[in-house]
Amino acid sequence: MSEKKEVLHVGIDLGTSRSSVSASNGQRQFVESYVGWPLDMVSRKVLKKSVLVGREALENRTMLDLHRPLEQGLIKEGSEKDEAAVRELLWHLLSLAGVSREGRNNFKVRAVVGVPAEALRVNKQQVRKAMQGAADSLMIVSEPFAVAYGLESLLHSMIVDLGAGTTDFCVMNGRLPTDEEQRTLPQAGDWIDEQLFRLVRERHAQASVSIHMVRTWKEEGSFVGASKTPVIVTVPVAGKPTQIDITNEMRQACEAIVPPIAESMLELLSRVQPEYQEKVRNSIIVSGGTGLIRGLGPRLEQELQAVGGGKVRVVKDPVFVGSDGGLAIALDAPEDDWERLSA
Amino acid sequence: MRRLKRQMLRELVRENVELITGQPPRRERRRARLRLTARMAAVVVLSMGLLGSSRLISSFDTRPGAAQAQGQKGVAGLAPAARFAATPGPIAAAVFPLAVRKVAIDAGHGGKSVGTRTMPLGLVEKDVTLDVAARLRKLLEADHFQVLMTRDHDQEVALEKRGELANKGGADIFVSIHVNWIENRRARGVETYFLGPTEDPYLTRLAADENRESGYSLADMRKLLDRIYADVRQEKSRKLAETMQASLFSSLRKVNPKLDDRGIKAAPFIVLLASEMPAVLAEVSCLSNEQEARMLAKPLYRQYIAEALAAGVRSYADLVEDKPQAAQLSKKGT
Numbered sequence: 001m002s003e004k005k006e007v008l009h010v011g012i013d014l015g016t017s018r019s020s021v022s023a024s025n026g027q028r029q030f031v032e033s034y035v036g037w038p039l040d041m042v043s044r045k046v047l048k049k050s051v052l053v054g055r056e057a058l059e060n061r062t063m064l065d066l067h068r069p070l071e072q073g074l075i076k077e078g079s080e081k082d083e084a085a086v087r088e089l090l091w092h093l094l095s096l097a098g099v100s101r102e103g104r105n106n107f108k109v110r111a112v113v114g115v116p117a118e119a120l121r122v123n124k125q126q127v128r129k130a131m132q133g134a135a136d137s138l139m140i141v142s143e144p145f146a147v148a149y150g151l152e153s154l155l156h157s158m159i160v161d162l163g164a165g166t167t168d169f170c171v172m173n174g175r176l177p178t179d180e181e182q183r184t185l186p187q188a189g190d191w192i193d194e195q196l197f198r199l200v201r202e203r204h205a206q207a208s209v210s211i212h213m214v215r216t217w218k219e220e221g222s223f224v225g226a227s228k229t230p231v232i233v234t235v236p237v238a239g240k241p242t243q244i245d246i247t248n249e250m251r252q253a254c255e256a257i258v259p260p261i262a263e264s265m266l267e268l269l270s271r272v273q274p275e276y277q278e279k280v281r282n283s284i285i286v287s288g289g290t291g292l293i294r295g296l297g298p299r300l301e302q303e304l305q306a307v308g309g310g311k312v313r314v315v316k317d318p319v320f321v322g323s324d325g326g327l328a329i330a331l332d333a334p335e336d337d338w339e340r341l342s343a
Numbered sequence: 344m345r346r347l348k349r350q351m352l353r354e355l356v357r358e359n360v361e362l363i364t365g366q367p368p369r370r371e372r373r374r375a376r377l378r379l380t381a382r383m384a385a386v387v388v389l390s391m392g393l394l395g396s397s398r399l400i401s402s403f404d405t406r407p408g409a410a411q412a413q414g415q416k417g418v419a420g421l422a423p424a425a426r427f428a429a430t431p432g433p434i435a436a437a438v439f440p441l442a443v444r445k446v447a448i449d450a451g452h453g454g455k456s457v458g459t460r461t462m463p464l465g466l467v468e469k470d471v472t473l474d475v476a477a478r479l480r481k482l483l484e485a486d487h488f489q490v491l492m493t494r495d496h497d498q499e500v501a502l503e504k505r506g507e508l509a510n511k512g513g514a515d516i517f518v519s520i521h522v523n524w525i526e527n528r529r530a531r532g533v534e535t536y537f538l539g540p541t542e543d544p545y546l547t548r549l550a551a552d553e554n555r556e557s558g559y560s561l562a563d564m565r566k567l568l569d570r571i572y573a574d575v576r577q578e579k580s581r582k583l584a585e586t587m588q589a590s591l592f593s594s595l596r597k598v599n600p601k602l603d604d605r606g607i608k609a610a611p612f613i614v615l616l617a618s619e620m621p622a623v624l625a626e627v628s629c630l631s632n633e634q635e636a637r638m639l640a641k642p643l644y645r646q647y648i649a650e651a652l653a654a655g656v657r658s659y660a661d662l663v664e665d666k667p668q669a670a671q672l673s674k675k676g677t
Contacts (some may be wrong), residue, residue, distance in 0.1 A: 139355065139356070140362065141355060154344070154348070184643075185597075186598055186641065187643060262598075332348055333352055333355075337356040340356065341358055341360065
């Protein structure tokens with residue numbers, strides 16, 4: 001007699017910068033989307049692991065062949081190492097949710113994975129391939145749709161999911177969004193990092209700065225509009241730790257993203273049926289880690305004044321909003337449907 | 344809300360099942376059905392037109408007075424003398440509402456012909472064009488077009504050979520993909536060329552650069568040029584260029600707001616001259632502009648370019664197939 005397996009539903013938000021998992025056993029975990037393999041025998045001996053994932057990989061990057069396998073929200077193409085890195089990342093997320101490779105046979109895993117709104121079929125197939133062996137059944141959804149589902153904002157609303165690799169837009173009209181109701185912009189968190197990196201290098205040519213440092217500064221001190229406190233950071237200048245003021249550079253880099261977001265937002269709004277435009281304008285939800293830029297919500301509301309004003313709500317817990325939405329979909333999908341979606 | 348969720352989940356599951364089974368999404372299937380219907384309608388209209396013309400020819404009587412008698416029975420409002428005695432004018436492209444089934448994709452340069460390059464990023468035109476061409480191929484095949492590639496790996500293909508490949512392969516349209524280099528490094532944008540003469544010194548220089556490895560002699564070129572201008576395909580090429588340019592600019596501007604619309608231009612590129620179908624050369628980006636080069640280095644931007652080109656091909660195909668043929672034909676009095 002066959003033993004009945006325990007069913008575990010998981011929602012996964014595979015992000016360029018961070019990936020998160022929410023599981024039906026109550027686990028909610030996130031990990032930085034970095035995977036690294038020891039460069040040589042020495043580093044393998046020091047690290048005592050064959051592969052490192054997340055913060056641990058980032059902190060030991062000098063000893064690793066480090067990969068950030070998702071570029072602009074998609075698996076990098078043409079690199080087997082990056083495909084392997086995505087598999088490691090997915091297995092790591094599942095292990096955080098309580099499913100180890102060894103104990104995999106004890107569970108029936110039903111997974112929902114979020115991908116960028118405009119991801120093509122070929123990108124979705126890549127995700128399916130990476131999930132083979134890790135899940136029994138798999139559903140792929142657009143990230144902003146997962147967010148909308150989790151927040152139950154399925155009718156007359158707009159989701160703006162500001163991630164690290166892409167900014168995804170999606171208008172919810174009470175049905176699965178069509179291509180015309182979704183947009184993906186390459187301007188997102190990483191793009192702001194690049195702007196800030198360039199501006200700091202221009203202004204403080206002597207300072208020794210890396211993109212990882214810039215990323216940390218942005219996560220701690222990003223803002224648009226007026227700042228109550230200056231952004232002061234410590235950097236080595238000719239080897240000596242020195243404090244520099246990067247308030248203006250931070251403002252400039254963060255504000256650079258407002259025009260493309262506002263333009264896409266207004267363009268998508270103009271496509272909504274006229275009688276529902278006001279409802280959608282008053283129900284704009286900003287999610288994703290980059291959405292936490294201080295003052296971004298009010299600034300986008302200012303931009304909405306051009307079309308009669310509106311309300312922008314910034315999600316407080318952006319790290320898990322996508323994976324929570326994925327989990328909600330996984331739990332709501334009927335058992336019969338899961339059988340049709342074998343991974 | 345529960346009903347709404349149930350309905351959305353049903354759609355989501357269906358979409359995922361289509362992904363697993365490799366079926367095109369329902370929307371695409373519907374579009375393909377519409378395209379097929381339009382093609383069949385075009386074939387029927389064309390056949391009827393040709394049948395009508397042959398009857399007209401066979402019944403054409405050269406005896407004095409016979410033309411007048413024909414004219415009285417003929418198309419209203421058109422003098423018989425004008426119909427039969429006037430000097431033949433150029434044939435209007437609208438007379439040939441032929442479907443677009445096979446698309447020749449030409450990835451510019453290749454092998455030793457590297458094209459333009461940008462050193463800091465290590466980007467080379469021949470690689471970018473090949474990457475965009477491969478992406479475009481996937482998109483068009485998913486949309487049920489047949490695709491013919493003039494090269495699918497890093498190899499040198501002579502310019503006249505590219506046209507020949509498209510001609511022999513029976514391509515309906517020819518799309519050559521290139522990346523621009525503009526002396527003003529601040530300039531950026533997209534532009535699309537179709538075959539024709541130019542007096543612009545910049546375009547003459549650009550065409551000379553692109554034509555360097557053509558393999559044609561001057562005498563060959565003269566013959567080809569004479570043939571070209573008598574051909575209806577120039578008009579079709581212009582329309583194809585307009586459609587591709589509109590699609591490139593409107594799609595890419597969303598992700599590259601500073602993009603310039605550099606418009607459509609006529610220029611004597613050999614690669615366009617050698618092909619016998621409507622043909623365009625699209626300069627899809629500018630490697631000379633640092634910001635564009637950085638965007639081109641990202642796969643997602645190259646994907647956007649391919650999608651914009653695919654949308655242009657689809658629009659052109661829809662345009663030539665969905666034209667109200669009867670109206671076009673009656674205007675010409677055939």
